[in-house]
Amino acid sequence: MIEYNFAYLDEQTKRMIRRAILKGLAIPGYQVPFASREMPMPYGWGTGGVQVSAAVLTPDDTFKVIDQGADDTTNAVSIRTFFERTAGVQTTTATQEATVIQTRHRIPEEPLNDGQILVYQVPIPEPLRFLEPRESETRKMHSLEEYGLMHVKLYEDISRHGHIATSYAYPVKVEGRYVMDPSPIPKFDNPKLGDMAAIQLFGAGREQRIYALPPYTQVTSLDFEDHPFEASKADHGCGMCAATDSYLDELIIDDTGGRMFVCSDTDYCEARQAAGHIGKDNGGKDAA
Amino acid sequence: MYVAVKGGERAIENAHAWLAEERRGDVTIAELDVAQIREQLSLAVNRVMAEGSLYDPDLAALAIKQARGDLIEAIFLIRAYRTTLPRFGASAPVDTGAMACDRRISATFKDLPGGQILGPTFDYTHRLLDFKLAAEGDVPEAPSREAQTGDVPHVTGFLNREGLIEEAPQDDTPPPDLTREPLEMPADRALRLQALTRADEGFTLGLAYSTQRGYARNHAFVGELRIGKVPVEMDIPELGFAVEIGEVTLTECETVNQFKGSKTEPPQFTRGYGLVFGQAERKAISMALVDRALRWEELGEDNLGAPAQDAEFVLYHADNIQATGFLEHIKLPHYVDFQSELELVRKLRNAAGTGQVQEAAE
Amino acid sequence: MQAETLSGGFADPSLHSAHAFRSVMEAMARPGTLQDISGAAPPAPLSPAAGAVLLTLCDTETPVYLAGDADTDAVRAWLAFHTGAPMTGPSHCTFALGTWDALTPLETYPIGTAEYPDRSATLIVECPTLDAPSATLKGPGIKESAMLSLPEHDAFVKNSALFPLGLDFIFTSGSRVAALPRSTEVLCADSKPLSREEGSA
Numbered sequence: 134m135i136e137y138n139f140a141y142l143d144e145q146t147k148r149m150i151r152r153a154i155l156k157g158l159a160i161p162g163y164q165v166p167f168a169s170r171e172m173p174m175p176y177g178w179g180t181g182g183v184q185v186s187a188a189v190l191t192p193d194d195t196f197k198v199i200d201q202g203a204d205d206t207t208n209a210v211s212i213r214t215f216f217e218r219t220a221g222v223q224t225t226t227a228t229q230e231a232t233v234i235q236t237r238h239r240i241p242e243e244p245l246n247d248g249q250i251l252v253y254q255v256p257i258p259e260p261l262r263f264l265e266p267r268e269s270e271t272r273k274m275h276s277l278e279e280y281g282l283m284h285v286k287l288y289e290d291i292s293r294h295g296h297i298a299t300s301y302a303y304p305v306k307v308e309g310r311y312v313m314d315p316s317p318i319p320k321f322d323n324p325k326l327g328d329m330a331a332i333q334l335f336g337a338g339r340e341q342r343i344y345a346l347p348p349y350t351q352v353t354s355l356d357f358e359d360h361p362f363e364a365s366k367a368d369h370g371c372g373m374c375a376a377t378d379s380y381l382d383e384l385i386i387d388d389t390g391g392r393m394f395v396c397s398d399t400d401y402c403e404a405r406q407a408a409g410h411i412g413k414d415n416g417g418k419d420a421a
Numbered sequence: 422m423y424v425a426v427k428g429g430e431r432a433i434e435n436a437h438a439w440l441a442e443e444r445r446g447d448v449t450i451a452e453l454d455v456a457q458i459r460e461q462l463s464l465a466v467n468r469v470m471a472e473g474s475l476y477d478p479d480l481a482a483l484a485i486k487q488a489r490g491d492l493i494e495a496i497f498l499i500r501a502y503r504t505t506l507p508r509f510g511a512s513a514p515v516d517t518g519a520m521a522c523d524r525r526i527s528a529t530f531k532d533l534p535g536g537q538i539l540g541p542t543f544d545y546t547h548r549l550l551d552f553k554l555a556a557e558g559d560v561p562e563a564p565s566r567e568a569q570t571g572d573v574p575h576v577t578g579f580l581n582r583e584g585l586i587e588e589a590p591q592d593d594t595p596p597p598d599l600t601r602e603p604l605e606m607p608a609d610r611a612l613r614l615q616a617l618t619r620a621d622e623g624f625t626l627g628l629a630y631s632t633q634r635g636y637a638r639n640h641a642f643v644g645e646l647r648i649g650k651v652p653v654e655m656d657i658p659e660l661g662f663a664v665e666i667g668e669v670t671l672t673e674c675e676t677v678n679q680f681k682g683s684k685t686e687p688p689q690f691t692r693g694y695g696l697v698f699g700q701a702e703r704k705a706i707s708m709a710l711v712d713r714a715l716r717w718e719e720l721g722e723d724n725l726g727a728p729a730q731d732a733e734f735v736l737y738h739a740d741n742i743q744a745t746g747f748l749e750h751i752k753l754p755h756y757v758d759f760q761s762e763l764e765l766v767r768k769l770r771n772a773a774g775t776g777q778v779q780e781a782a783e
Numbered sequence: 784m785q786a787e788t789l790s791g792g793f794a795d796p797s798l799h800s801a802h803a804f805r806s807v808m809e810a811m812a813r814p815g816t817l818q819d820i821s822g823a824a825p826p827a828p829l830s831p832a833a834g835a836v837l838l839t840l841c842d843t844e845t846p847v848y849l850a851g852d853a854d855t856d857a858v859r860a861w862l863a864f865h866t867g868a869p870m871t872g873p874s875h876c877t878f879a880l881g882t883w884d885a886l887t888p889l890e891t892y893p894i895g896t897a898e899y900p901d902r903s904a905t906l907i908v909e910c911p912t913l914d915a916p917s918a919t920l921k922g923p924g925i926k927e928s929a930m931l932s933l934p935e936h937d938a939f940v941k942n943s944a945l946f947p948l949g950l951d952f953i954f955t956s957g958s959r960v961a962a963l964p965r966s967t968e969v970l971c972a973d974s975k976p977l978s979r980e981e982g983s984a
């Protein structure tokens with residue numbers, strides 16, 4: 134049987150990724166090209182995040198993986214098992230116990246602390262890609278700080294719908310310089326990006342880009358004076374833990390289309406339930 | 422009462438067990454071994470080696486077995502394995518002029534030094550199902566003759582002597598390597614060729630076909646197509662000379678393409694080039710046509726806006742492992758993004774509804 | 784080959800470099816903080832910290848410039864054996880190593896291009912101490928403000944004015960490391976920072 138290296142990647146690959154991470158931290162929001170390797174899992178399934186995690190993990194870390202906020206979705210389970218096997222790290226589902234958290238599409242509800250690293254899986258790192266498919270053009274636009282196209286797109290939404298019609302992967306500006314894609318997190322999570330105590334690293338494997346936000350970086354969601362950015366969520370409480378401040382998944386629970394709303398962050402929800410918060414679909418009275 | 426779905430881990434384990442069972446199929450039927458795949462499905466093995474960028478027929482055969490015959494899945498297994506291999510160095514360039522050809526045909530000259538060798542080709546088989554193959558049976562030995570010795574010169578060399586085809590001077594610049602450096606535009610020809618040789622066969626075929634139908638037509642003749650073994654040599658610094666470390670089967674296609682000439686160049690033929698691991702002639706010809714189409718800029722041709730002329734489009738979409746991964750990832754949960762879209766659509770519909778009411782009232 | 788050349792590398796490369804990288808990353812992500820870094824025993828005059836940074840980040844793909852007294856046969860041989868990094872001058876280096884006096888002036892190092900600001904050098908500056916905070920820092924990675932011991936001020940003020948271009952610095956002393964990315968605004972006790980416009984003019 135073949136013995137793989139610690140955290141799967143060979144040392145040269147880790148060095149290359151580590152150098153890219155350092156440049157990413159030095160130029161917050163700028164997408165550093167890196168020679169992404171072929172991983173033993175498909176592109177689009179978190180290969181960027183996995184490579185970044187592999188480059189930062191030490192055997193002393195406690196690792197958590199979430200997909201859609203949940204620790205028990207199949208792809209999160211698969212990535213967690215991968216690192217248990219190849220890096221021998223401790224794993225956890227508790228946000229507060231984790232030192233490295235790999236995530237797809239969510240930022241945990243619990244505020245992160247300065248001993249933590251949040252690694253995002255990113256499908257399309259280029260925020261301008263849907264406006265301009267060519268890499269050669271978008272690179273030029275970033276270099277010239279030419280973001281007019283993005284503002285035009287957002288403003289067209291307003292004139293057509295009365296609102297900005299972007300609800301996830303909502304673009305942000307970092308330290309007044311680079312427009313950045315926060316990965317497909319709901320815009321509800323955008324306010325958590327800025328001034329975070331933890332280090333945030335973003336890995337896009339197929340698109341071969343790494344970018345980063347050091348702690349306490351200034352991050353603003355793009356908006357207009359007359360249409361300020363607004364973080365939004367379903368206007369309900371969690372059916373299980375009665376939280377009113379968390380992002381909710383909507384579930385269809387019967388054949389007549391009955392709905393319930395539940396925290397997408399499973400660890401947050403379970404901790405609240407354990408602390409005695411009971412939602413209305415969980416035998417409790419009404420949501421608080 | 423609602424209970425959240427748990428047990429992702431067990432679901433995955435069970436799925437893997439079921440998959441292994443399906444892979445084996447009916448256990449009363451003899452199991453395929455890797456050597457059988459290597460010997461009897463050799464063109465599948467070749468494709469996996471070419472697009473997996475790893476020349477190892479046994480591993481490619483194993484990958485095909487493990488992937489239940491899904492060649493893209495097999496290519497993926499090979500690519501993931503390949504990444505973990507240490508690199509000891511680079512070989513010296515192979516000399517396809519010294520190829521021991523199993524097949525060598527030219528569509529431009531009826532006869533030429535080295536001759537036309539039809540070789541083991543499907544070309545003139547009548548595509549009739551051979552029901553005898555359904556039963557087991559020995560294959561009669563094919564007639565053979567002494568192998569030719571000596572180099573088989575390239576057709577383009579003869580055209581070059583007359584100045585009828587563009588020069589292709591030897592260039593000893595080390596080529597870039599897209600498996601070690603991020604792909605960057607504009608890509609030079611060496612990088613484009615590297616991307617094309619491991620590109621998806623179907624994608625390359627489709628693009629090449631589109632040039633024949635008029636999307637940047639470049640009037641290709643197959644100057645020559647050759648398949649055979651070439652020795653691979655590597656310089657060993659401690660020894661001070663190159664040592665043969667093995668041999669590989671390659672398919673090489675050189676196309677001769679029409680060119681009207683430009684302000685600076687007299688009319689002459691131009692070249693398209695394809696080189697692929699193993700016997701892979703459909704891929705090699707397709708590669709040569711796409712290579713030629715991508716060269717429009719350096720040859721001073723017009724950009725006709727054809728897909729095969731667009732290097733960024735071709736190179737960013739030719740890799741089937743990237744494409745299949747991203748395509749299939751939409752199977753993964755997207756509850757969170759979908760939820761945010763649900764809320765947005767409801768909000769916009771409410772706003773639109775309110776707007777209509779207001780309009781009606783006015 | 785000298786025994787000194789063969790020894791002093793990471794005893795367990797994947798584990799030591801993982802820990803060393805986390806120290807460098809924390810330092811770069813949180814300018815002004817001091818991190819412990821260990822595992823390397825490079826030949827003199829290199830500090831153990833500088834040795835660990837080199838082993839963690841350098842290989843055949845990163846040309847290294849050894850400035851001044853750091854450029855000895857022993858250091859070259861050690862670096863070649865443990866990392867394979869090619870030696871180069873300041874204008875083509877990915878990493879440069881030396882004391883502040885040996886590394887300056889900074890004008891010759893690559894600062895990146897408008898489209899690829901990451902293609903810039905990282906300078907590993909050997910310092911006699913990191914315990915004499917002389918400059919106030921503000922910017923990404925810093926909650927309000929931080930202090931760091933810097934060999935001078937003006938060069939760093941000028942460098943940060945180049946943002947998003949510019950150099951990044953790793954300071955090493957003994958077995959500790961600190962860092963100053965180009966994004967950090969450097970203020971000294973009695974002078975105001977240049978604004979970005981003034982700096983780039």
